[in-house]
Amino acid sequence: xxxxxxxxxxxxxxxxxxxxxxxxxxxxxxxxxxxxxxxxxxxxxxxxxxxxxxxxxxxxxxxxxxxxxxxxxxxxxxxxxxxxxxxxxxxxxxxxxxxxxxxxxxxxxxxxxxxxxxxxxxxxxxxxxxxxxxxxxxxxxxxxxxxxxxxxxxxxxxxxxxxxxxxxxxxxxxxxxxxxxxxxxxxxxxxxxx
Ligand code: VGL
Ligand code: ZN
Numbered sequence: 048x049x050x051x052x053x054x055x056x057x058x059x060x061x062x063x064x065x066x067x068x069x070x071x072x073x074x075x076x077x078x079x080x081x082x083x084x085x086x087x088x089x090x091x092x093x094x095x096x097x098x099x100x101x102x103x104x105x106x107x108x109x110x111x112x113x114x115x116x117x118x119x120x121x122x123x124x125x126x127x128x129x130x131x132x133x134x135x136x137x138x139x140x141x142x143x144x145x146x147x148x149x150x151x152x153x154x155x156x157x158x159x160x161x162x163x164x165x166x167x168x169x170x171x172x173x174x175x176x177x178x179x180x181x182x183x184x185x186x187x188x189x190x191x192x193x194x195x196x197x198x199x200x201x202x203x204x205x206x207x208x209x210x211x212x213x214x215x216x217x218x219x220x221x222x223x224x225x226x227x228x229x230x231x232x233x234x235x236x237x238x239x240x241x
Contacts (some may be wrong), residue, residue: 061178096142101139106122147165186215204236
């Protein structure tokens with residue numbers, strides 16, 4: 048299926064930060080392998096002057112999701128640390144780019160890029176109706192961002208060749224993908240976009 052992208056479309060790249068890479072504190076296996084593919088998507092949107100949103104986990108060091116503070120995860124993506132920086136090879140556009148920080152206060156966590164952020168209003172005020180979502184982790188922040196988008200009335204496209212999951216339990220990512228598709232997300236690959 049060919050999908051023609053245009054002025055009502057935006058790209059959302061989820062959490063491509065060092066701590067989610069194989070060398071990071073909360074590694075997503077092969078999380079770094081999707082960088083070149085995500086760069087292709089970014090360039091496609093950039094060429095058409097369409098907005099690109101980069102979400103990032105941006106936690107205080109006593110964050111509720113951390114072990115010892117009520118959560119299950121090792122400390123990760125602590126504000127202003129190297130682990131919270133984007134993968135160095137990710138091609139961030141100079142213009143029409145937005146960085147969306149989430150999980151920024153100690154007592155709230157956010158797996159969805161929409162939770163506690165201005166993402167919805169930024170999309171809405173630009174007349175965006177369709178969002179194309181890739182990044183990490185398929186079974187956490189990608190899943191919740193896709194479902195959040197659908198709940199808010201956006202048409203959500205899942206970048207099947209631009210996602211990687213944690214798979215704490217084997218099969219988590221496969222089940223997450225199936226759930227997103229069942230909820231109405233449309234799976235696409237880069238070669239289908241024009
Ligand atoms: C994420 C676990 C904890 C994610 C964030 O980006 O998918 N996963 N915090
Ligand atoms: Zn987190």
